[in-house]
Each structure stands twice: as C-alpha cells, then as structure tokens.
Amino acid sequence: MSLAVTLSRAQEGVAAPQVVVEVHLSGGLPSTSIVGLPEAAVREARDRVRVAIQNTAFEYPNRRVTVNLAPAELPKDGGRFDLAIALGILAAGSQVPRERLDDCEFLGELALSGELRAVPGILPALIRARRSGRRIVVPRANAAEAALIGEGDVLLADSLAEVCAWLSGQADLAGPESADFYSMPSCGPDMLDIRGQLQARRALEIAAAGGHHLLLIGPPGTGKTMLAERLPGILPPMTESEALESCAIRSLSGEDIDPRCWRRRPFRAPHHTASGVALVGGGSSPRPGEISLAHNGVLFLDELPEFSRHVLEVLREPLESGRIVISRAARQSTFPAEFQLVAAMNPCPCGYAGDPLHECRCTPDQVQRYRGRISGPLLDRIDLCVEVPRVPIADLAAARGPHDDDSATVRQRVIAAREKALLRAGQANAELSVVNLERDCALPHAEREWLQTSLDKLGASARAYHRILRVARTIADLEGGTGCVEQGHLAEALHYRRF
Template sequence: MSLAIILSRAQEGVAAPQVMVEVHLSGGLPGTHIVGLPEAAVREARDRVRVAIQSTAFEYPSRKVTVNLAPAELPKDGGRFDLAIALGILAAGGQVPRERLDACEFLGELALSGELRGVPGVLPALLRARARGRSIVVPRANASEAALVAGANVRVAGHLSEVCSWLRGGDDLPAPTPAIGVDDAPPLPDLADVRGQTKARRALEIAAVGGHHLLLVGPPGTGKTMLAERLPGILPPLGESEALESCAVRSVAGQRVDPGLWRRRPFRAPHHTASAVALVGGGSQPRPGEISLAHHGVLFLDELPEFSRHVLEVLREPLESGRIVISRAARQATFPAQFQLVAAMNPCPCGYAGDGQRTCRCTPDQIQRYRARISGPLLDRIDLVVDVPRVPLGELAAAPSEDSATVRARVLKARQHGLIRAGRANAEINPRELERDCALGAAERRWLEAALERLGLSARAYHRVLRVARSIADLDGGAPLLDRTHLAEALQYRRF
C-alpha cells in the first residue's frame, strides 16, 4: 500500500489541533507536493526531508510524492511537521513498519543531516496527546519541557535514524528525565529588605490574598519597584494545572521553560516603550504578548503614565475577561491573560508633589495632564491605589520587618477562606457569588451606598470595593459578614 497516515499537531494559540499527515506515492514524474494550506516553512520541508532521508541511508522514492496536511482549512507553519512527513514517506514506501504509527504522534524539525531540532509549542501538544491517550515523540531539545507533563507517554529522539530504529523494533526511545522541583531554584526577593512602608506592605498583602490589581504612587526612590518585585514571593504557589497553562504560553512564544522555575508565578516587567502588540500579542502569525506571558502571575508596569495611552487602553478588556483574542485575516488565536496587574507611577511629572523634602516644580495643569494619561475606565479596574511616601532615614537603619515567609503564611491562610467559598480568588468571583460571599448588614449597606455616592464611584467600583473588603475580612479571620471597618479600609484605597 502506497498510502501512509502519520499524526502530528499544529499550533493555534495555546491549542494544539491534531493534523493528519497523509503521504501517497504514485506514478508519474518524480517530485514532492505538499498541500493543505502550508505556509512557506512547511512547503520548504520537501527539500529538508528529502536530504535528511538520504543522509540517514534510506532511499527517497523516485515517484510522485503527495503530502496532504489535514484538515486543509487549518493554517500550518514552521518545521514541526518534518519528522511526520519523513516517516510518512518511509512508511508509504515500505522502509519502516506501520505497527507503532497509529498510536503515536510525531513532532520535530529535521536538519539536513537527519538530526532532530526542537520546535516551539511542544507543551500544548503534549497535553493534548496525553488527553487522547497517545504516545508522542519529540526532539531531545524539547526534553526538559516534555518532562513537565506527568503521566504523558513521551519519547525523545535526537536523530531520524533513532526513530526509524525504534519503529523497526530496535532500541527503545528514552523518556525525558523528570524535572527538578521549585525548591531547587534560587530564592525570590524578600519583603524583609523593605524598610517602613507599613501601609504599602498592607496593601500588597491584601492584593496577594484576593488577587487584586494594585497601583503604587510615590516620589522616586521610595521603594515602589522593590515592593512590586516581592509580590510573587508572598503569593500562593501555582498548582500543577496552572503551572502547565503558564508554561504552555511560554512554549508557544518560543521561550525556554526552566524546569527549576516552572511552578513559580511569572513576573513580567515590560519597558514603557513597549508597543501594543508587544503587550497584548499579535503579528501575522499570532504570538502571545506580555499579558499572556504573565498568565497566573504578575504584570508590573513601572512609570505607568509614560506608557502610550493606546497601549494602556488595550489592557481594559483582558483585565475583565482574563483572555485576549487576536484576529487576523487568515486566522484567529485566543491566548489566556489572567494576570495580576501591579503598576507604579510618580504623583507628578517631576515626581515630588506632596513630598515633604523636595519642592514640586509642576503647575496644577501639568499635574492634571500627567495623571490624565491614565484613563478613568482603566483606573476603575484597579482595586487598590496606595501612596508610597519617602521613608524617614531613621527607619532605613531599623531592624528588618516581617519576611516574605511570614506574610505568605498569612496570605495562604486567608486565601483558603475564598477557595472554600468559591474555589477561586476574591478578585475573580462573579456577581452572584459576590452577593453570597460579601453579605452586608442593613446599616453597613446604607453606609456604603452613601459613601459611594459622595465619591461618585461606578457600579464596577462598588463590586471591586466589596471584593477588596472580602479579602480584608479573610485576613481578619474570614468573618461571614463584612463590617464597617472592612469597608472603610477598602474605600480608602480608591484614591482616583
């Protein structure tokens, strides 16, 4: 039979749809034709595969070779199908047996020597193959990434000849070496390094409990960046499924997944010159941006007003939905973007408005224009806005305050209340859960409504105040009813 079918997987966002590589050998003029909506890199596979087969001491058929990548409507790009195409040609010509092909999937780019090179987006393919109960062969360069998926039947190979030998019943292909744990990774920045800033530390702890977005406002050099960098150290650890989701985004982006850091929450800090595409993703072949690379982690935007207004506005939708959809003429890709935003800014262009030691040189109009760079709808989506004032010199020499381990223990205990109630962080609960979990007494409700009316806050702000108050109550022991002290503290964080 001159028809062979090999299974592989394409890359579409963080999905990995199955692709059937159908190879048919027929009479006619010798040549190789690849159909099924291939991009340029896939069309070029005919030359890579032909030379790789010849370099591995196999015979390339002197017949008409037709390769169909099904489904035809799915765009295919990259060199990830090289190995499957080569094995299809060899199987169709009877040079390798077919017995193991039906229950296995193959990924990998071929060098002209027959060596297998790593490809991006292996992790989503591994997860889908595991769900389907199939084994999968990947290049040795992707072994560390493949080792993260527990329970997957993965084999790694470094050369086309190794795969062909295995198919012929030779030496078994090895499984990837299990990844080392996060305990072997270097420590995160510690909160004990921060002196003073009691209010900002409190806001950071509340943000960690509920997964709330946070804006730090203060003069230069007061510790805003130090505080933001220490948030991952007090956040709960990632579960296995969350860690794999986060690593899958990095895999699709072509970034190496460090086995020692894969269970850590990502911390992304793009420069303020970053474009909208760099932040949310895009390109003719959609790739994830910084907000997706921060999935289940922290996105830190320092010097927030210095970002382009257009760039900041594209954050509004993913802050609410937790995902970003990138549409192009030929394809559409959806990337997860469930991140915790931490931003920092100066109070004015010169940075010293309200500072007791330095005189501000800005006019009221300059300050207004500076703050107006951040739109009201974006500020409305930020739960906590806190001042980070200059620290007195005496406090800089004081003994270290609580370290991250101590604060993290409180955060874990408080967050457990939310997980028991709704199974998620307080910032993610929906309006129905909000009514159930943020119950108010009649007096507290009247007090809150009057306060919101005086402050002119929106309905979204009302819900966010309740979510923050719920996190404060969880730190206070998880009281079922919110009292006025919880509400008052939550309201003081809505400065703008």
C-alpha cells in the first residue's frame, strides 16, 4: 500500500488543532509536493525531509510523493511537521511499520543530518495530545516542557533514526525525567517586608481572597510597587490545569519555563510605553500579549496615567470577558486573559498632592487632566481603590506589630475565604454573575435601604452597585462569623470605591 497517515499538531493560539499528514506515493516523474495551505517553512520541509531520510540510511522514494496536511483550510507554519512527514514517507514506502502510527502523534523539526531540533510553543500540543489519549513523540530538546505533562504520555527522541528504531521494535524511547522539584513552589517577596500601610495590606488581602482588581494611589516611594509584587505570594495555589495553561501561553511566546516554579502565579509588569499590541497580543501570526501572559496571575500597571489612553481602553473587554480575540485577515486566535489587575498611580503629576512633607506644585487643571487620562468605564471595572500614604520613618525603624503577618499566614486566610466562595458558587466572588450575586448577597431590608441611599448620593452606576456587593461578600468570607453580608461589610466595600 502506497498511502500512509501520521498525526501531528498545528499552532493556533492555545488550541493546537490536530493535523492529519497523508502521504501518497504514485508513478510519474520523481517529485515532492506538499498541499494543505502550507506556509513557506512547511513548503521547504520537502528538502529538509529528503536529505534527512538519506542521511539516516533510508531510501527516499524515487516516485511522485504527495503530502496532504488536513484540514486544508488551517494555515500551517514552522518546521514542526518535519518528523510526521518523514515518517509518513517511510511508512508509505514500507521502510518502517505502521502499527504504532495510529495511536501516536509526532512533532519535531529535522536537521539535514536527521537530528531532531526543538519546536517552539510545543506545550499546548502536548496538553491536547494527552487529552486525546495519545502519546506524542517530541525532540529531546523540549524535555523541560515535556516534563510538566508527566511520564507515559510523552516520548523523547534525538533523531529520526531513533524514532524509526522504536517503530520497528528495535529500541525504546524514554520519557522525560520526573522529579519532586518539578512541583516545588518558588518563594517570592514576603508581606513581612512591608511596614505600616495597614489599610493597603487589608485591601491586598481582600483582592486576593475575592479575585478583585486593585488601584493603589499615593506619592512616590510609599510602597505601591512593593504591595503589588507581594500579591502573587498570597494568592491560592494554582491547580495543575491552571499551571499548565499558563505555561502553555509562555511557551507560545517563546519564554523559557523553569520547572522548579512552574506552579507559581505569573506577575507581569509592562512598561508604560508598551503599545496596545504588546499588551493584548497580535501580529500577522497572532501571539499572546501581556494580559495573556498574566493569565491566572497578576498584571501590574505602574504609573497608570502615563499609559496611552488607547492602550488602557483595550483592557476594558478582557477585564469583563477573561479572554481576548485577535482577528487577522488569514486567521483568528483566542487567548485566555483571566488576570487580576493591580494598578498604581500618583495623586497628581508632581506626585505630592496631599503629602504633608512636600508641597504640590500642580494647578487644579493639571491635576484634573492627569486623573482624566483614566476613563470612567475603566475605573468602574476596578473594585478596590486605596490611598497609600507616606510611612513615617519611625514606623519603618520600629519592631513589627501584631498585624504584620507574613505571606504564609495571610495566604491561609485567603485560601479559607476562597474555599467558601468555591463551595457556595463554584467561582471567585469577583466573577459572580448577577443571578448568583442576588442569591449569595441577599441583604436584609435595612441594609438594602442604607446601601441604596448611599449609592444614590454618590451617583454610582449599576456596575458599581454589583461590584460593591461582590467586595462585601469577600469581606464577609474573610470575617467568618454568620457568613451573612452586614452593614459593616458594605461600608468597608463602599470605602474602597472611587466615584
């Protein structure tokens, strides 16, 4: 039989759709053609594959070779299909057996010597192959990412010759090494480093417990960046599926993955000169941006008003939907973007408005224009806004107080509060739908009347009303007690809003 079929995976966002590689040998003048919407790198595979097969002591068919990559409407790019194409040609010519081709997938770029080179962005393909119940053969150079999947599902090879020997039953392929350090969390900055700032520490704990977005406002040098950097350390640990999804996005962006801290929540802090494409992703072949690289973690925007107004406005939809859809003429890619936004800003252009030790040199118009760079709809999506005042030098030098808990202690309280929310609604409080919000935050008549009167005086929107209820629900979970949302919880949640 002169027809053989192998399986591989394309790269399309985090989807990694399956590609069926069909190889047919027929009579006619010797030639090789690849069809199925291949990009330039895939079309060039015919030369790489031919020389690699010849240098591996196999015979390249002296016939007409037709390679079809299905589905035909899916664009294919890169050298990831080289190994699957080579094995299909060898199997169609009966030079290797076909028995193991049906339940296995193959990814790898071939060197002219037959060696296998690493494939960028391979982790999404590994995850999808495991979910489909098939093993996948990848280059040994991708062992670090393959180790995150576990033993048994991934096989490593150094060359085309090794894979052919395995298909023929003459040798075995080893899987990636699995060691305990692959699941060890990485230590980050500790909350003990922060002195004073009790209100900001409290807001940080509420944000972590409920998954709420946070804005820190204060003069330069008051600890806004220190607070933001310690948020990942008090968040609940990621599940294996969340960690793999976050690592898959990093793999697509070409970043190295350290197996020792692969379960640590990401923390991304782009500079305020970043463009909209850098923030949300894009390009002719769409790649993830900073909001996707912060998936399941924290996106920190320091000097928020210094970001371009257009760049900030592109955050509005991902903040609500938790994903970003990038459309281009040839393709469309969807990347997850469920992140916690932590932003920091000065109260005015010079940074010293309200500072008792420095005189503010800004006019009221300058302050208004500065704060006006952040649109109302974006501010409306931020649940917690906290003032971060200057800490007296005496407090910095003083011994730690009873409220200066370390990150491990705060994290235990956060985990306990988050577990209450998950048991009650199956999601964090910041993600509660309106229906679940009415059920889980039902207020007695007196509390409802008090909240309505307060919000009417402040001119709050419907979104602000729902966000205050979500924050109050989180505060109630942290407080324990009866578990009901009380007026004190509502008052604290209202205190964190800016209208």
